[in-house]
Amino acid sequence: MTAEVGSREPKARRRDDLLPRGSVARLDPVGTSFWSRALVRAAVVVIAVMWSLPTAGLLISSFRSANDINSTGWWTALLHPFETTWTLANYEQVLTASGMFDAFVNSLIVTVPATVIPITLAAFAAYAFAWMQFPGRSFLFAVVVALLIVPLQMTLVPLLQVYNRTGLTGTFLGIWLAHTGFGLPLAVYILYNYISQLPRDLFESAFIDGASHFTAFTRLVLPLSMPALAAFAIFQFLWVWNDLLVALVFLGTDSAVATLTARLNELVGSRGQDWHLLTAGAFVTMVVPVVVFLSLQRFFVRGLLAGSMKG
Amino acid sequence: MRDPSTPAPRPRDHATRRGLIALGVFLAAVAAIWAGVRVLSSPTGIQDAVAALYRLVGARGAAEAVAVYGLTDTTEKLALAAVALVVGVGGVWAILISVNRLLEALGGRFERLARPWVFVLPAVALVGFYLVYPTIRTIAVSLTDTGTGGLFENYRQVFTRPEMLAAIRNNVLWLVLGTTGSVVIGLAFATLVDRVKREALAKTFLFLPLAISMVGAAVIWRFVFYWRPPSEPQIGLANGILTSLGYEPVAFFQTPPVNTLVLIMVMVWLQTGFAMVILSAAIKGVPEELIEAARIDGASEIQVFRRIIVPTIRGSLITVATTIFIVILKVFDIVFVTTGGRFGSDVIANRMFQELVRFRNPGLASALAVVLLVAVVPVMVINVRNLRRQGVGS
Numbered sequence: 001m002t003a004e005v006g007s008r009e010p011k012a013r014r015r016d017d018l019l020p021r022g023s024v025a026r027l028d029p030v031g032t033s034f035w036s037r038a039l040v041r042a043a044v045v046v047i048a049v050m051w052s053l054p055t056a057g058l059l060i061s062s063f064r065s066a067n068d069i070n071s072t073g074w075w076t077a078l079l080h081p082f083e084t085t086w087t088l089a090n091y092e093q094v095l096t097a098s099g100m101f102d103a104f105v106n107s108l109i110v111t112v113p114a115t116v117i118p119i120t121l122a123a124f125a126a127y128a129f130a131w132m133q134f135p136g137r138s139f140l141f142a143v144v145v146a147l148l149i150v151p152l153q154m155t156l157v158p159l160l161q162v163y164n165r166t167g168l169t170g171t172f173l174g175i176w177l178a179h180t181g182f183g184l185p186l187a188v189y190i191l192y193n194y195i196s197q198l199p200r201d202l203f204e205s206a207f208i209d210g211a212s213h214f215t216a217f218t219r220l221v222l223p224l225s226m227p228a229l230a231a232f233a234i235f236q237f238l239w240v241w242n243d244l245l246v247a248l249v250f251l252g253t254d255s256a257v258a259t260l261t262a263r264l265n266e267l268v269g270s271r272g273q274d275w276h277l278l279t280a281g282a283f284v285t286m287v288v289p290v291v292v293f294l295s296l297q298r299f300f301v302r303g304l305l306a307g308s309m310k311g
Numbered sequence: 312m313r314d315p316s317t318p319a320p321r322p323r324d325h326a327t328r329r330g331l332i333a334l335g336v337f338l339a340a341v342a343a344i345w346a347g348v349r350v351l352s353s354p355t356g357i358q359d360a361v362a363a364l365y366r367l368v369g370a371r372g373a374a375e376a377v378a379v380y381g382l383t384d385t386t387e388k389l390a391l392a393a394v395a396l397v398v399g400v401g402g403v404w405a406i407l408i409s410v411n412r413l414l415e416a417l418g419g420r421f422e423r424l425a426r427p428w429v430f431v432l433p434a435v436a437l438v439g440f441y442l443v444y445p446t447i448r449t450i451a452v453s454l455t456d457t458g459t460g461g462l463f464e465n466y467r468q469v470f471t472r473p474e475m476l477a478a479i480r481n482n483v484l485w486l487v488l489g490t491t492g493s494v495v496i497g498l499a500f501a502t503l504v505d506r507v508k509r510e511a512l513a514k515t516f517l518f519l520p521l522a523i524s525m526v527g528a529a530v531i532w533r534f535v536f537y538w539r540p541p542s543e544p545q546i547g548l549a550n551g552i553l554t555s556l557g558y559e560p561v562a563f564f565q566t567p568p569v570n571t572l573v574l575i576m577v578m579v580w581l582q583t584g585f586a587m588v589i590l591s592a593a594i595k596g597v598p599e600e601l602i603e604a605a606r607i608d609g610a611s612e613i614q615v616f617r618r619i620i621v622p623t624i625r626g627s628l629i630t631v632a633t634t635i636f637i638v639i640l641k642v643f644d645i646v647f648v649t650t651g652g653r654f655g656s657d658v659i660a661n662r663m664f665q666e667l668v669r670f671r672n673p674g675l676a677s678a679l680a681v682v683l684l685v686a687v688v689p690v691m692v693i694n695v696r697n698l699r700r701q702g703v704g705s
Binding site for chain 1: 348351385388389391392395396398399400403404407411414415426427428429430431433434435437438440441442443444445446448449452496500503504506507513515516517518519520521522523524525526527529530531532533534535537544545546547548551580583588612640641643644647648660663664667668673676677679680681683684687688691
C-alpha cells in the first residue's frame with residue numbers, strides 16, 4: 001500500500017499545475033477555419049449559459065417581491081428591470097421568521113470544529129504512519145484507508161442506536177465526532193501522501209538538535225504540509241456544510257441545532273409554494289460555500305481529486 | 312516550547328515540574344470540554360452561564376436581568392457559537408498538547424513506546440467506532456433483525472417487494488444515464504474549452520455547481536421545473552418555455568418516468584464540473600508533439616480526439632467515471648428534497664432512510680445499506696487498480 005500511495009504524489013502535483021488559471025489554450029491548430037472556431041466558441045458559450053441559467057433564475061427571483069414572483073417568470077425581470085419591484089424583504093423574512101439566521105449559526109458551529117478536529121487528529125496519525133516505528137503500523141494504515149469504501153449508509157443504523165442510548169443525538173458534540181469519524185480515512189490518506197514525501201534529512205537534523213517528535217510535528221510538519229491541510233480543509237468544510245443526511249440523522253430538525261440544509265429542506269416541505277422564501281433561503285445556504293470555493297479554488301481542485309474517493 | 316538547540320538531557324526536577332503542569336493542563340482541558348458540552352446541550356445553558364458569570368464578578372443586577380428576561384436571541388446564538396468553537400477546536404488541541412507534554416516529562420523507554428500510540432490512537436479509535444463497528448453491526452442486523460422470517464428474510468424483501476425493485480431499477484437508470492451524461496458532457500466541454508480564449512472563466516460556470524449542496528441544487532431545479540395549472544402564469548423556466556411554444560405545462564415531478572430523468576439531470580448538472588476539471592487537466596497532459604504529428608499526417612480534429620486524446624487520458628476517464636458512479640449510487644438528498652421518492656422516483660438510499668426513520672425497520676434498512684456496500688466494492692477495486700496503474704506509469 002505504502003509504495004503505490006507515495007508514488008501518486010508527482011501525479012497530483014502535475015494536475016495541480018494544470019489548473020484553469022495557468023493553462024494556455026491550444027489556439028489555432030493547423031487547418032481550422034474561422035467558421036469551425038466560431039462554432040467551438042458558440043458551443044462553449046451555450047453550455048456555460050445553460051449551466052448558469054438555473055442559478056441565475058434563483059438569484060434574480062430572490063430579490064423580487066412575492067407578488068412579482070407569483071405573477072410573472074423571473075426572465076421578465078431581466079427583460080424589464082425597471083418595471084420590477086426589487087426588494088430585500090425576502091431575505092429579511094427568511095433570516096428572521098423562517099429561522100435561517102439561527103440555522104446559519106448552527107451550520108457554522110457544526111462545520112468549523114467538524115473540519116478542524118479531523119485535520120488535527122489525521123495529521124498526528126499521518127505523521128506517525130509516515131515517520132514512526134511501531135508494531136502493526138502498515139496494517140493499521142491499510143485498514144484506515146480501506147475504510148474509504150464504506151458508504152455512510154452502512155453506519156447509520158448502529159450509530160443511531162448508540163447515540164440514542166447515550167444521549168448524543170441532537171448534540172453538537174455528537175455530530176462533530178460523527179463527521180470526524182467519517183472524514184478521517186480521507187484525511188489520513190491525503191495527509192499521509194504529503195507528509196511521507198517530506199525529505200528525510202529535515203527530520204534527521206531536527207532530531208540531532210534534540211527535537212522531540214512532537215516538536216518536529218508542530219514546528220516542521222504542520223507548516224510544511226499547509227497545501228495538503230488546506231486541500232482537505234476546504235473539501236471537508238464544503239462537505240460538512242452541504243451535508244443533509246448526517247445532519248438529519250444525528251442532529252435532527254429542532255431549530256436549536258438544525259443546520260441550513262435541514263432548515264431549507266423543511267422549508268421546501270412546509271412552504272413549498274412560497275418561492276420568495278425558497279429562493280432567498282436557498283441562496284443563504286449557498287453563499288458561504290460559493291465564496292469559499294471561488295476564493296480558494298486552487299486548493300479545492302487538489303482536494304477534490306484526492307477526495308473523490310470519500311465513502 | 313523547548314528551544315530545539317538546547318541539548319537533550321535536562322535536570323530531573325525540571326521534568327517533574329513540567330509533568331505536573333502538563334497534567335494540570337490536561338485535566339483542565341477535559342474539565343473545560345465537559346463543562347462546555349454541558350452548556351451546549353442544555354437549552355438555557357448559555358443564559359445560565361452568562362448569569363453565573365455576572366454573579367461571579369458581582370454584577371447582581373445584570374445577572375438577575377439575564378435570568379429573568381433571557382438574552383436576546385442573536386446574542387445568545389453568537390455566544391453559543393463562540394463557546395462551541397472554543398470547546399470543539401481548542402479542546403482537542405489542549406488535550407493533545409498536554410498529553411504530549413506529559414509524555415515528554417516522563418521521558419525514557421516509556422515515552423518511546425507510548426509516543427506513536429498517542430499520535431495514532433485518537434484517529435484509529437474514532438474510525439473504529441464510527442466505521443468498523445457499525446459496518447460489522449449493520450451486516451449482523453440485516454441478517455438477524457428479521458421478525459419472524461429466516462436469516463435472509465430482509466434480503467428476500469429487498470429483491471422481491473415491488474417498491475424495492477422500483478428503487479433498484481431507478482438507481483440503475485441513475486447510474487447509467489447520470490454517469491454517462493456527466494462524463495460525456497464534461498469531456499466534450501473540456502475538449503472544446505481547450506480551444507477558446509478566456510478558458511478559466513468559461514470553466515468556472517460549469518465548476519461552480521460543485522460548491523452548491525444537493526439540497527440547494529434540488530431547490531434550484533425544483534424552481535426550473537415548477538408546475539402550475541394551465542390557468543395560472545408559469546413561473547418555472549421549463550414550463551415557461553413549453554407554454555410560450557404553445558404546449559401544455561408538464562407536472563415534471565409528478566410524472567414518472569419524467570421525474571427520474573429530471574432528477575438525473577440535476578445530478579449531471581452538479582457532477583459535470585468535476586468531470587470537466589479532471590479531464591481538462593488530463594487533456595493538457597497529452598504531449599503536444601503527438602497531436603502536432605497527427606495533424607501533420609493529415610488527421611482531422613475528430614480523429615485526433617478519438618485516436619490520440621481519448622486513449623491517452625483513459626486512466627483519468629476511469630477515475631472520473633468510477634467516482635461519479637459511486638456518488639450517484641448513494642444519491643439521497645436530491646430525491647429526498649424534491650419528490651421524497653413518491654410518484655415512482657424512489658432510489659435505494661432514500662428508501663433506506665425512509666425504512667430507518669419513518670417505518671422504524673432497521674433490519675430492512677441495514678439490508679439496503681449492505682446492498683450499497685456490495686455495489687461499491689467492485690467499482691472501488693477498478694478505481695484503485697486504475698490509480699495504481701497510473702501511479703506506476705508516472
